[in-house]
Amino acid sequence: MFANPLARAEIWDQVADGYAEFAPAIMQPFSARALEFAAPTPDSRIVDVAAGTGVLSLLAAPEVAEVQAVDFSAAMVERLDKAASAAGLSNITAQVGDGQALPYADERFDAAFSMFGLMFFPRRAKGFAEMFRVLRPGGVAVVSSWAPVLESPLMRMLFGACHAADPAVHEPNPNYLSLENPEVFESEMRAAGFAAISIQRHSTALTFPDGAAMFDTLVRSSAPMRVLRRDLGERRWAERTEVMRAYLLENYRPHHPLSTTALMGVGHRRE
Template sequence: MSGNPLAVAEPWDLVADGYAEFAPAIMQPFSDCAIEFAALTPSSQVIDVAAGTGLLSLLAAPQVAQVHAIDFSGSMLARLDAAAQAAGLTNIQTRVGDGQALPFDDEQFDAGFSMFGLMFFPERAKGFAELFRVLRPGATAVVSSWAPVQEAPLMRLMFSAFRAADPSVEEPQPNYLSLENPEVFQSEMRSAGFEGVSIQRHSTSLAFADAGQLWDTMARSSAPLVLCRRKLGEQVWAERAAVMRDYLAEHYRPHHPLSTTAFLGIGHKPS
């Protein structure tokens, strides 16, 4: 079992509001690519595993018959329900559940997705196996994972700000046993039974009006920062947040684009 603090629902419940508001600016280009790879049709039945606030579900719903969105965070799914209602989408069904034990029958879906969710599962093999199980023969699966921090100037800048506030923080190192490693990513999809597996690198850039907007976006939508805030307490967090904001004000040029990179794993269930 993993000791990853992001493999439980609590931090995602805490960050749900900010995530729903700010994360789409970073996430949408990757969800758009994933949907293109899946070749959806008006009759498609789709599953969105670890759906979060449902960006992919909301983008896919107008193109398909039904989307089933599952996540272990009820708070995240509540934001998805509200967004679907506001958009007049009636074909998204949400369900609180575990992506490692999907509450669906075998061979039920024509396409399956997990955008930056399965990567956190304590037992990724179960996540891939369950996704494979619920897909129909010939169906496409698309799973995404962040590339190493070193390949993402946006994340490097935020880490530098964090380190300015706490010099004891160690620089994040690539985890070659995770889906950050394309070879591991491909191997785990193949082991679950997927064929024609390819791992594709995609990048997107995001610019902010100023350092204040950058800070607000990341502080409100980042589960790791929310966890850090809870651990430190409000007084210490306020002190460190002030240092981080000052660092960003000094090092971020307004409207300068910052990129982040992800891997998309695309596989097919044999017909």
């Protein structure tokens, strides 16, 4: 069931601090776009599935009546709670839970979101089905997943650094069985019961003061990098990070924008 190491909560627990600090720079533009697609109102009740440290939840809370956030990483949920308290947001309830078995009643929410979370579920079909179940008739779901790396100059730069540190590492080829494939994305949403589905591409560009800042943003918040660090051990990881930092310092032009692209699936539950 856990062939994908990113389907394990402990990996996300280990990157929670870095994720809370650095991930919003990348995630917030996509969360803002997801909210535009769903168009919640001040009376809306929404659920944020695989919420992480709450980028979407924190952005949505001032505009809606209620936010329920769920994530399988206790460390992520803890940081979400702290951020909500610091922002004075009392309408967010965050809890540890499984996006494949949501702890909510049927037809409770006006909108459901999963930002770069459901894509990692061992049973994506169950994740989509649960989002459909908790939506009221007329509700909308927005799910995001990364586009293939070749569409992301930002990720290509990072893989260039990884390749410099280990020539055996190459950019991954597109995975046509994953949500990188718009046809798969649409078919899985449709199988869960969603209608009027659209798969949208959305890109955002990031800039960094220099390659070192880019390294910190992309690596300290990255669960895949945490897996690599665990597998390599601290000595070999230190050796590789030195090479990766040097690569980015040499190849990234300070303040130059690099884009990254996501696919966003928007589906509706019929009235």
